[in-house]
Amino acid sequence: MLNDRNGPPPPDNPHAAGVIPKVVPPLPTERPLAKDLPWRTAQTWLKAGWSDLWTNPVPSLLYGFAVFLLSALVVWWLFRLEFDYALFPALAGFMVVGPLIANGLYEKSRRLETGERTTFAQMVLVHPRSGRAGLMTGVLMLGLFLLWMRAAVLIYALFFGMVPFPGTGEIVPMLLLTPTGWGLLLVGCAVGALFAAFAFAISVFAFPMLLAEKTDAMSALGISMAMVWHNRRVMIAWGAIVTALFALSILTLGLGLIVIFPLLGHATWHCYREVRGPDVEKHEDDRMFLRPA
Template identity: 70%
Template sequence: MLGDRDDAPPPPDNPDAHGAIPKVVPPLPRENKRARNLPWQTAFHWLRAGWSDLWHNPVPSLLYGIAVFVVSALIVWLLFRFDLEYALLPALAGFLVVGPLVANGLYEKSRQLEQGDDVTFTQMLFVKPAAGHAALFMGVLLLGLFMLWLRAAVLIWALFFGIAPFPGMDEIISTLFLTPTGWGLLLVGGAVGALFAAFAFAISVFAVPMLLVERTDAMSALGISMAMVWNNRAVMIAWGAIVMVLFGIAIVTALVGLILIFPVLGHATWHAYRAIRADDRQEGETERMFVRPA
């Protein structure tokens, strides 16, 4: 009989369906373990927490901010000294790419404050990440992204103004804001720069503090950071806007504002990481997205 043959079709899952196509049942909703459902106003709580950390034992944080200002001012001076003014605006924008990496010592201070300890300026400068060499590899990745942005900025300039000597800062300001070609450059350059900034923000804002306290690899930290940002978009967009506004204030003040702004943002970013990263992961449990542990 047909039912006894080895190649006979399997019986239907529901014998009472009488040959009808079963309904497609949607999968049950699953909990999103990376979403914290935080309102966007939470970003201001992180900022206040960063301000509080700054003024708790303020000397190391202020020295850190002064060091960042001095190095930034030195880089700007070197750009003018060696006739590289054309890289000034891209370099200022690219500071947002490497900023999370530079703030490692500020994350360490906030972490120690949570444990009831104080840190010295020397301890903030010579931080030992739990991830070891993976933190160094993350730094290489961010510096590579920064160099890629600088090259993209040069190419965008060449597309609009051709292969010509840089006219100098005095002329470039009027050219950018008073000519149609300048407007086009600002529009395209701003759009491309925004893409670079958004990508760099997503992959680094939590990856660097993660590597400080968790034993994981750089690529996993990068992917986890992006997933955390994506699943908490409202509050992270608000936080990104706060970072942009404060960094704009620092530029308007000829970078002097970095002495206060950079430490506040660094401490606040640690509190953002603690708020969004799951508690069991914050304790240092290993998690890999791309490289599975042996």
């Protein structure tokens, strides 16, 4: 029988003869996506974006003006079709689709790195290196935006019931001067913050990545989230800057978008460049679904 052995314990058994194994510290975990950037780095991205904005400023300002006109058209359309109940969710959801329509700004910043001059037409008719994967990513982000709009309508119905929307002139006093309105604001802001944080994490690096790298939609979204997670400190600071500047643009009735949107678009490119790294080729093996030939 094996249990009848009377000889010394085998040397490879650390628990033999009551010997306690040594405590060995865990091996260091490799974190290739972590850059350990201080939160102040977000300010340098903003300064770099400001520099890109005023280097050949006309195309960037035209781009911002086009975004302002598009936003104004959407607001007019909501009132024209009596969908004014969706105004506030649509304004909040702008942060979900914002990275999608900033591709032209990323393109200008990319060209500035090589000393090229960019026209407005080149910004509008940009050709991402990933091709149709950018379209697929845009569809996914639009789906997330529609999901947020539906969630906002359901939250309103849970607090005020299935009653007609009172109009923008009466909804503000209802929200600010009634306990039910306070509850709606609290829950709505909490749910909206979750949507915004998720959208920010999966898209902030995804669209610049699709422009500069050969990848697929799901890989870009997943890698973007991983990059945000491994650089949480600086990305929280960057998200706070984006939110504050977007709120400022709303307070100016959208006119601030003419300058603020190009500023954030250019700065996001520098954010991507620093966190992702300038060497695109070494990232070819990061793909989840697309492998290089």
